[in-house]
Amino acid sequence: MADRLFVLHNPKAGGTSVVSALRALFSYEQQCPRIENDAAEHRLHAGRYSAYAGYSFYAGHYGRDIHDAVGGRTPCVTNFRWPVARIVSLYRYFRLVVEIDDAQMIDPRFRAVALAKTLSLDDFVTCDDPAVEIHTRDHHFRQLTASGWSLESDGDLASVKTFIDAMPWFFVCEHPQESMIWASAVFQGRVGPVPHLNETGAAEAAAQLSPWAYRALDAKNQRDLALYRHALDGLLRAVSPAADAAWASTAMRMSA
Template sequence: MALSETESLVFMHIPKTGGTTLHRLLKAHFADELICPERFARLEAYSLEELSRYRFFSGHFDRTNVACIPGSPKIVTLFREPKARILSLFYYWKSHKWEVIEAKDLAGPRMAKSMRLLDFLRCPLPGITPNIDNVMTRTLLPQFVVGPNREFGMAEELVLPEATAFLDNMECFGVLEEYETTVNVIWGQLGWHRPATIPVTRSRDKFSIYSEMEEVEREDITPKIEQELDRLTRYDTQLYEYAVSQLATRKSSIPAPTPRRSVA
């Protein structure tokens, strides 16, 4: 259903899914004063009156954050092949130069810079596990929980049904590996003109092009690394495959786009 002039839109930007381009494309449909400035999980710091002023919210939000937004906002998110997402995060963090890490006190990059990939994947520290252990699935659960033994805060047999049910109720979603289809489906469901071109805002995973980063060696994926990646994505892989199948279904059923101006 098309986004009305009074409805709000939320982009739940899961880290390292390629969401920066999508954020910018969505943002272009809203006047600056209608865009919430919060890009991290701090919506609870805003009053209801403040949140009511905005019609576009985009950030690293989970369901607890989204629940802070008044009304019934339409929700969009983007998925990425889960193992590729973890590897992207590791090399993104590891690519930061030491002087940048120290100057900005970047905890995640500091740990990644000091570790080999296998050690990183096995690390139990709270600065790492919430960023790599079935993150996409946890984001769609009622609460983002990573217990002492990596529990989900709910019975594990309920984890995937809960996540897929929330996904089914989203206005629209997509996957990085099918970016053009993703944009076409989302824009069609929101009732917007599809972009003539889809800009690339970053050279994906080539982090050394940025002044604060440097080239790092990519490690071979050994059987032990593959085993850890399997463990860390056991639910995310199922969720991702479900999203891919549902995207194909939605692609076949979206209506022809109707002319629509940007929100003023």
């Protein structure tokens, strides 16, 4: 079993239950407190994360910048979801679940939520407002290169794919059973069950968008789509019969 783990939690991609299952592997004292959860908090930290070093378990909507600052060689895992479905789910969450008052409606920190409550789905996903695009343009790619909370990124697809390939495990939202079969092998059966995820399916998400909005959103997320396909291929290889030896090798490395 891993004695350290850093979860790069991709928002609205079925990761909450996964994080809970992984968190149970570590004592309370081993778990790092919450670091940041939005772009405003990311700007406040300004790269200063040394106070959070020394824990065995990290999990949150954090980027690779935080891992590199505090996690060192701590193994990383993450969660994937088809980008179109993830963003449709994000819009519905902002519009229907998140509650903000009149003062917050005009607060720049809550601008994305305020726009989700006033714009149609088509207009939200095609909006070029930076407060929205930080959520809707290649968010996972930016998270795995530096931070999802910044629109700036100088990473490239090849290096991110290499980073993903080095992960001992990851979760694909559309394939929970296969993901947890892999987890059972990697974590030596120590990860508890993940509750059924009532997520918006790919077909349902696509049907909610007009053709022009779908194409625009797809164009905004070409790198996230490439990473999703890469991860899905990796997951299916990992759960194939030929992967048994690799599973054993990974488990041995993580318990060393």
